[in-house]
Each structure stands twice: as structure tokens, then as C-alpha cells.
Amino acid sequence: MSADHTLLLAHTVGPGRGADLRERLLDEGLPADRVVAAATPAETDAHVADADGIVVGRLPEGLLDRADSLRWVQVLSSGTDYLPTEDLADRGVALTNSAGVHAEPIGEQVLGYMLSFERDLHALARQQAESRWERREGGELRGKTVGIVGVGAIGTRVAELASAFGMEVWGVKRDLDTMPDAVDEARPPDALHETCLAADYLVLACPLTDETSGLIGGDELRLLGDAGVLVNVARGGVCDQDALVGALRSHLIGGAALDVFEEEPLPADSRLWDLSNVIVTPHMAGSTPHKQKRWAEIIAENSRALADGDIDGLRNRVV
Structure with missing residues (x-):
């Protein structure tokens, strides 16, 4: 993984989930000093300008305008209908989803x-x-x-x-x-x-x-x-x-x-x-105790591909 590749887990991932996901990503071999888990909007804002990869639950309002180095967005859902896919494409930002996790x-x-x-x-x-x-x-x-x-x-x-x-x-x-x-x-x-x-x-x-x-x-x-x-x-x-x-x-x-x-x-x-x-049922069919592990596998694989400059190698690419 490139020394200057920074992955940000935005606060919309959830503070507890973000912290756990960060630990799993470290277990997958990502360097601790290049993976940031934000618990609050302020923490997301503090790191977003330096991140070239961002993991989100939902995309925080105005985040794209503040993400100067952004090349890749990973979402934790399979669906991407709630995301500005055309805007991401116009900005040259790749989007990957979590198809297969659920x-x-x-x-x-x-x-x-x-x-x-x-x-x-x-x-x-x-x-x-x-x-x-x-x-x-x-x-x-x-x-x-x-x-x-x-x-x-x-x-x-x-x-x-x-x-x-x-x-x-x-x-x-x-x-x-x-x-x-x-x-x-x-x-x-x-x-x-x-x-x-x-x-x-x-x-x-x-x-x-x-x-x-x-x-x-x-x-x-x-x-x-x-x-x-x-x-x-x-x-x-x-x-x-x-x-x-x-x-x-x-x-x-x-x-x-x-x-x-x-x-x-x-x-x-x-x-x-x-x-x-x-x-x-209350939109819970995708719930499973194994989703954190499956998310981490996809995110780590994509993070390594991004660090290697292999945008075409991103798994589950939507944009």
C-alpha cells in the first residue's frame, strides 16, 4: 500500500462501527497511520481534504467539495440510488458498493x-x-x-x-x-x-x-x-x-x-x-453478524488497488 494513500471512514459509517471496521482493516494489512475512523462530522471535515479514499454510510452534504484528493468512494450498501453518481463520474471519482455482503x-x-x-x-x-x-x-x-x-x-x-x-x-x-x-x-x-x-x-x-x-x-x-x-x-x-x-x-x-x-x-x-x-419486516433482510468481516475484505482489496493505481481493478465498481 502506498505510503501516501489515506483511507477515511466517515462519521456516517457510525462511530462504533467505524472503529471496529478500522481494526479489521488493520488486520487485513492496511497501515494504521493511513486509516482514519471519524466519529463526528468535525473529524470527517478535519481529514477529508487529505483522503483519496472514503468509506461512507451516506454521503455527507458538501463532502465532495471539500475532498480535494478524492479518487474513490466506497459505500456499505449494495444500492447506490441515494448517491450523486453523475456528480461522482463528472469529478472522476470511482464508486464501489458492497454487493455480495448481504x-x-x-x-x-x-x-x-x-x-x-x-x-x-x-x-x-x-x-x-x-x-x-x-x-x-x-x-x-x-x-x-x-x-x-x-x-x-x-x-x-x-x-x-x-x-x-x-x-x-x-x-x-x-x-x-x-x-x-x-x-x-x-x-x-x-x-x-x-x-x-x-x-x-x-x-x-x-x-x-x-x-x-x-x-x-x-x-x-x-x-x-x-x-x-x-x-x-x-x-x-x-x-x-x-x-x-x-x-x-x-x-x-x-x-x-x-x-x-x-x-x-x-x-x-x-x-x-x-x-x-x-x-x-423493517428493512433488515441484509442484517448478519458477518457483515463487518465481509465489508473489511472488500474495502481492503479496493484500498490496495487504489494505492497501486489500479482503478480498473476496484471490486464492485459502479462508477
């Missing part, structure tokens, strides 16, 4: 959602809370079809787990040449309606972009049908939430498992809380 926990949670609907576990939990004994007939995932919209790291892990349970896996992705082996039927984005029609479970795992904003609306939900279940672990804006609420209330679709919403936290007066055919 694939395992999100994949497992998606599998849990599907098992819950297939075995009626969400309804049985409500019965238990009411001390009500009522037998229900459960189904099986084997032989069912899951359509995955967005087959990146997360979608790939969902495909692998679903395939292991004997499900037929359809994947929707722009680059069909990189579709994983676990996908049985590869489809381009313009085959979304065909995928909705075939799917018993439709899993949204794509980034939020201009192309995917409002991707799932009334037409797509009608094609999913009254036995179909929508699973959203992407972003709330990928699905028209009003259309979804209407489809759920009228039983146009069978149900929905939602970890992301148009407004977060989900307002207390949202109709989604009270619908019996909905599972609501």
Missing part, C-alpha cells in the same frame, strides 16, 4: 418468506397470538416456480436456495450471458410479464434505477394472480405501493412479503400493517 442473509430471508407462505406460518403465528387452535393445510415449495427480477449477488443466492428446494427458477436480467447455473429459465427485461405469469413467487432483487422505478404495478400484479406472492427485498420504489395495497386488499394476488417500502420507517397508519396476507 447475499446470504437476504437469500435465507427470502427462502423464509416463501416457506412462511407455503406452510401458512404467518397465519399460524396470528392464531397462536389469539390462543386459537385451527388446523391448516400446508403446501410444498418443491415444484413451484420462483421468478427473480434482478439476478446479481442476491438474486443468485435466492436462485441457488430455491433450486435446492426443488423449485423451478426463472431469472430476469439484462445480461443473459452471466445468468447463474441455478436459473432454469433466463429471460430479458422485456419478458417480465411472461415471468409474472409463470411465477408462484415473484422476488424483486434489482437496484432502483430510472428503468426499475415503478416496475411492478397493476398490470404485473394481475399477471401474478390470486395465488401468487410478491417478495420485495430490492427498494420500495420498484413496486407501486398503492397498486400493491389495492391488489392485496382485493386478493388480486395471494400475498406479499416486504422488507422495503416507499417511505421508511413504514408509517403507523399504513394499511400494510393490518393486512392478513402481508409479512412486514
Whole structure:
């Protein structure tokens, strides 16, 4: 690592998380005198001018204007829709995300959602809370079809787990040449309606972009049908939430498992809380005790690439 390469963990990483992440980066071999963990906005401001690499939870307002030496921004999320990607590109600043860090926990949670609907576990939990004994007939995932919209790291892990349970896996992705082996039927984005029609479970795992904003609306939900279940672990804006609420209330679709919403936290007066055919989780599908280690591996790899002047070698590069 170059002696003059400075990596700043901005205060938006979080003081405790930043300190822990710094220690893990030192364990990965980064020099202690070139890795700074800021706990406060003032500490970020004090070091930002000298940093050529910055790790952020969110990008502090005005930071780019103060970062005179900046060449690389690393975010701790997979999604980058909240970042000024065009501004970064104009400034010649590379942006990398944390794709892959959350694939395992999100994949497992998606599998849990599907098992819950297939075995009626969400309804049985409500019965238990009411001390009500009522037998229900459960189904099986084997032989069912899951359509995955967005087959990146997360979608790939969902495909692998679903395939292991004997499900037929359809994947929707722009680059069909990189579709994983676990996908049985590869489809381009313009085959979304065909995928909705075939799917018993439709899993949204794509980034939020201009192309995917409002991707799932009334037409797509009608094609999913009254036995179909929508699973959203992407972003709330990928699905028209009003259309979804209407489809759920009228039983146009069978149900929905939602970890992301148009407004977060989900307002207390949202109709989604009270619908019996909905599972609501508070944007926590990506949580895992292993994320710090996985973050450190990506950040250390990218930090070394930057120090070596290998911008093209940055892992998970978005810009």
C-alpha cells in the first residue's frame, strides 16, 4: 500500500462501527497511520481534504467539495440510488458498493418468506397470538416456480436456495450471458410479464434505477394472480405501493412479503400493517453478524488497488 494513500471512514459509517471496521482493516494489512475512523462530522471535515479514499454510510452534504484528493468512494450498501453518481463520474471519482455482503442473509430471508407462505406460518403465528387452535393445510415449495427480477449477488443466492428446494427458477436480467447455473429459465427485461405469469413467487432483487422505478404495478400484479406472492427485498420504489395495497386488499394476488417500502420507517397508519396476507419486516433482510468481516475484505482489496493505481481493478465498481 502506498505510503501516501489515506483511507477515511466517515462519521456516517457510525462511530462504533467505524472503529471496529478500522481494526479489521488493520488486520487485513492496511497501515494504521493511513486509516482514519471519524466519529463526528468535525473529524470527517478535519481529514477529508487529505483522503483519496472514503468509506461512507451516506454521503455527507458538501463532502465532495471539500475532498480535494478524492479518487474513490466506497459505500456499505449494495444500492447506490441515494448517491450523486453523475456528480461522482463528472469529478472522476470511482464508486464501489458492497454487493455480495448481504447475499446470504437476504437469500435465507427470502427462502423464509416463501416457506412462511407455503406452510401458512404467518397465519399460524396470528392464531397462536389469539390462543386459537385451527388446523391448516400446508403446501410444498418443491415444484413451484420462483421468478427473480434482478439476478446479481442476491438474486443468485435466492436462485441457488430455491433450486435446492426443488423449485423451478426463472431469472430476469439484462445480461443473459452471466445468468447463474441455478436459473432454469433466463429471460430479458422485456419478458417480465411472461415471468409474472409463470411465477408462484415473484422476488424483486434489482437496484432502483430510472428503468426499475415503478416496475411492478397493476398490470404485473394481475399477471401474478390470486395465488401468487410478491417478495420485495430490492427498494420500495420498484413496486407501486398503492397498486400493491389495492391488489392485496382485493386478493388480486395471494400475498406479499416486504422488507422495503416507499417511505421508511413504514408509517403507523399504513394499511400494510393490518393486512392478513402481508409479512412486514423493517428493512433488515441484509442484517448478519458477518457483515463487518465481509465489508473489511472488500474495502481492503479496493484500498490496495487504489494505492497501486489500479482503478480498473476496484471490486464492485459502479462508477
